[in-house]
Amino acid sequence: MSEDHNYKSLSKKIVNWYKKNARNLPWRHTTDPYTIWISEIVLQQTTVQQGLEYYNRFIKAFPDVNTLANASEDEVLKLWEGLGYYSRARNLHFTAKHICQDLDGVFPTTYKELLKLKGVGPYTASAIASFAYNLPHVVVDGNVIRLISRLWGIEEAVDIKPTLSRIAEIGTQLISHQEPSVFNQAIMEMGALCCTYKNPSCDKCPVSASCVARHNDIIASIPYKSKKIKKSKRYFYYFHIIDNEGYTIIHKRSDKDIWQGLYKFPLQEVSGFDVDPNASFIGFNNHDIDTYKSRIFKQTLTHQYIHAQFCIIKLPYSVAEIDNPAYIISPNDKLSSFAWPKIIDLYFKDLSITLF
Numbered sequence: 001m002s003e004d005h006n007y008k009s010l011s012k013k014i015v016n017w018y019k020k021n022a023r024n025l026p027w028r029h030t031t032d033p034y035t036i037w038i039s040e041i042v043l044q045q046t047t048v049q050q051g052l053e054y055y056n057r058f059i060k061a062f063p064d065v066n067t068l069a070n071a072s073e074d075e076v077l078k079l080w081e082g083l084g085y086y087s088r089a090r091n092l093h094f095t096a097k098h099i100c101q102d103l104d105g106v107f108p109t110t111y112k113e114l115l116k117l118k119g120v121g122p123y124t125a126s127a128i129a130s131f132a133y134n135l136p137h138v139v140v141d142g143n144v145i146r147l148i149s150r151l152w153g154i155e156e157a158v159d160i161k162p163t164l165s166r167i168a169e170i171g172t173q174l175i176s177h178q179e180p181s182v183f184n185q186a187i188m189e190m191g192a193l194c195c196t197y198k199n200p201s202c203d204k205c206p207v208s209a210s211c212v213a214r215h216n217d218i219i220a221s222i223p224y225k226s227k228k229i230k231k232s233k234r235y236f237y238y239f240h241i242i243d244n245e246g247y248t249i250i251h252k253r254s255d256k257d258i259w260q261g262l263y264k265f266p267l268q269e270v271s272g273f274d275v276d277p278n279a280s281f282i283g284f285n286n287h288d289i290d291t292y293k294s295r296i297f298k299q300t301l302t303h304q305y306i307h308a309q310f311c312i313i314k315l316p317y318s319v320a321e322i323d324n325p326a327y328i329i330s331p332n333d334k335l336s337s338f339a340w341p342k343i344i345d346l347y348f349k350d351l352s353i354t355l356f
């Protein structure tokens with residue numbers, strides 16, 4: 001440890017900066033572990049601006065662990081619609097039921113016990129342990145990794161275990177044992193607002209005098225990531241079948257794939273849109289029926305590029321005649337009550353349907 005990296009002094013500067021610059025966010029005014037848990041799960045992979053709206057809606061609908069446990073999966077996913085990473089919502093629901101059924105509705109109070117909850121990793125367990133119970137477990141999220149790796153000039157890849165362990169070790173040395181909760185909020189907030197990914201505000205940074213990355217002019221190359229995510233391309237034909245009585249058929253995604261638990265139209269996955277859509281798996285032959293195709297919609301996920309085209313089929317008879325127990329028959333005007341992936345939601349909002 002160099003003189004410039006006096007942990008106590010750095011910690012104090014970070015906390016003092018926070019006390020002057022903190023944003024006023026609702027989850028910072030509570031020590032309720034349930035509320036903190038919801039906010040932390042909502043905020044993963046999401047900006048505070050986007051997460052805030054979802055957090056408020058979620059807490060309004062499910063103000064405590066009991067109401068969440070007693071909700072249906074459809075209700076939970078509907079509130080999560082558009083936020084992505086739907087396994088987070090399913091895990092929240094599963095864990096709420098576990099807490100109510102197996103733990104008498106009492107939230108675990110130690111880091112070790114919190115880690116046992118489904119969907120709770122080291123970051124979330126540290127966040128709940130410190131914000132709810134004031135325990136000195138440092139949070140290591142993307143903001144903290146960026147700030148510490150720059151401050152210490154860590155040029156090794158931050159997506160490998162030894163580097164992450166080193167960053168967590170530095171964080172553990174830094175964390176204030178008087179105010180662990182405030183320190184964790186502070187270091188995340190500094191990463192988010194001051195030591196930003198692009199154009200960090202080094203001139204206003206309270207620890208700039210100790211910052212190795214600034215001193216060595218290597219800010220732009222830290223944090224360094226070694227693994228590039230390889231994305232696959234997928235092509236979906238969705239069959240939006242509208243019958244002569246105002247009904248359509250939909251399907252709940254139950255397979256272990258993206259968007260599990262959300263709804264879809266009958267789907268044919270193809271290798272590319274040069275392959276003709278074929279609705280025979282649904283139970284009729286679309287070559288004999290008027291079919292219209294939508295434009296192509298695109299959605300980028302962490303590991304996949306999704307391309308979707310919607311085949312709109314006006315069935316001259318009732319969809320009830322399609323005998324498949326997996327399908328749900330829904331009135332057209334009730335479709336908005338189901339939870340859909342973003343790409344289908346975009347289709348609903350789009351009116352540019354072109355002739356097949």
Ligand code: SF4
Pocket residue numbers: 147150151194195196200201202205206207208209211212213214219
């Ligand atoms: S000086 Fe700049 S790069 Fe270094 S910690 Fe502060 S904001 Fe980040």
